[in-house]
Amino acid sequence: MRILVFANTPAHVHLYRHTVDRLEDAGHDVRVLTREYACTTDLLEFFDMPYRVYGGHGTDRYSKLRFARELGGQVVTIGREARRFDPDVIFGRGPYAAYAGTLTRTPVVLVLDDEPGDFNYAVSRPFADCILSPAVTRRDLGDAHYTFEGFKECAYLHPDVFERDEGVREYLGVDPDEPYVLVRFNALDALHDATLEGFKPEQRRDLIERLSEHATVFVSDEGDDMDLDDLPARSYDLHPALIHDAMAEASLLVADTGTMATEAALLGTPAFRYRGTDDHEYGEFQELERAGLAEQFDEYEAVLERSLEVLTDDDAAARWQRRREAYVADLVNLSDLLVEVAESRGAVDGLSSSTRGSLQAKGREQPQL
Template identity: 85%
Template sequence: MRILVFANTPAHVHLYRHAVDRLEAAGHDVLVLTREYACTTDLLDFFGMPYRVYGTHGTDSYSKLRFARELGGQFVTIAREAVRFDPDVIFGRGPYAAYAGTLTRAPVVLVLDDEPGDFNHTVSRPFAETILSPAVTRRDLGEDHYTFEGFKECAYLHPDVFSRDENVREFLGVDPDEPYVIARFNALDALHDTDIEGFSPHQRRDLLERLSEHATVFVSDEGGEMDLRDLPARPYDLHPALIHDAMAEASLLVADTGTMATEAALLGTPAFRYRGTDSHEYGEFQELERAGLAEQFDEYVDVRKRSLEILADDDASARWQRRRQEYIDDMMNLTELLVAVAEARGSIDRLSPATRQTVQPVRRETARPEQ
């Protein structure tokens, strides 16, 4: 079989990387189509995934007009690569996967979460053979929509596939018992980030100064624009593939971005997310809050205050790890499902009875319909 995968962001690389390994080991041909965005191709190289680049998406002053101008060229490249590869099934999300599926007449599997990307969902779902999403998102994307217990991040953070690198503290240059915090600042340049504001420049500086009074602070700045020379913080400068190992050892992750907050929570690290002007209610965060693994804040002063409280709480790390152990044991290893769906050419009906039981059609009486 030939499986085409769209990995447009670093998170997408992590989502599919174990499945790609498994499929290639089983003798299938896999091709990843990607774009130059943040550290996406760095991760693909690190994990040895077979890929080709169809375009670029910047993180600095990247306007909608520029994106529109480049979109035509990206679709031309996608068309050429997809037709040449002639896939049996396609994995992805949004218009890219839908377009490739239309051209090649291959079934499309969309793996979605609860981001407010109504445009992406609207244009892609009519072309999908199967749509998969976590049950906690409570979306209703039609008759071909199925849910699984867990999160997209369970494809790479489930205990069956993740084990931390014990050398990460040495790589970071921190002592075995030295507390450290990761502050993650979003570039807010994606389509679903339109008109959203996170930490302001003043708030970033204030947060780093206050956190540094209690712990070593590492900054992961997606936009790459922060000047830390006069601030008591270090840039997170390990290879991006080690970020989950670093988060697993951290005393706290505080961020204005969603994916890394979810990841930290599933690793058992206190994860605090500042919403800023983002009013969307994410099913994943609501679930993680209920489990006591993540917290969200509408006001900057509240996230700062709570962060300092946690750093002063000697039992916080152990408490979060206990909660994580109790919670994640019931989550499924999503990689297993992705491999099974790929080998079933995107059809839920072709899954084995045991695998078929791990997905459920959306319960229409509880789901939130798409507009």
């Protein structure tokens, strides 16, 4: 079989990397189509994934007009690559996978989460043969929509998949018992982030200064526009492939972005997300809050106060790990599911009975076994 995968962001690379490895090991031909964005191609190189670049995407603020122009130039390359590869099934999300599937008359599998905005859903849903999303997703995307117990991050952070590299402390230059915090600042450059604001510049500085009184602070600045020279913090400069190992060893993650906060929560690290002006209710975060693994805040002072409280709580790390172990044990290993869906060419009826039993038809009864 020939499987085409769209990996447009670093998170997409992690989502599919174990699936791609296993499909290649099984003798299938896999091609990843990607764009130059942040560290996406660095991760593809690190994990030795077979990829082709179809375009680029900056980390500055995007308008809908600019996005439309960018997309218009990229569809030509996507179409050429898709026709040459002639896939049997396509994985992705949004207009990229939808267009490639329509052009090549190939089944399309969308792996979605509870993102804000309607654009990705509107342009891709009519062309999808199978839509997979976490059970906590609040949208009903029609008859092809199936949900699973877990998160898209379970493709690479499920306990059956993830093994932390404890050597990450040595790479970071911190002692075995030295507490450290990861602070993540979002570039807010995606189309659905165009009108949002996270931490303000003065809040960023204050947050770093206050946290540094209790722990070593590492800053991951997606926009790469923050000067740390006069601040008590270090830039997180390890290879991006090691970020989950660094999260797993951290005492706390504070962010104004969703993906890394979700990842930290699933690793059992206290994960605090500052919402800023983002008033969208994410089903994934509501579930992680219910499990006591993540917390969201509307006010800057609240996230700061709670962060300092956790950093001075000697039992916090053990408490979060107990919650994590109890919660993730029953979640679906998403890589197992994606491999089987690929080999069935996106047909749920072609899955094994046990795999079909792990899926719920959104808004309908359980699929027949």
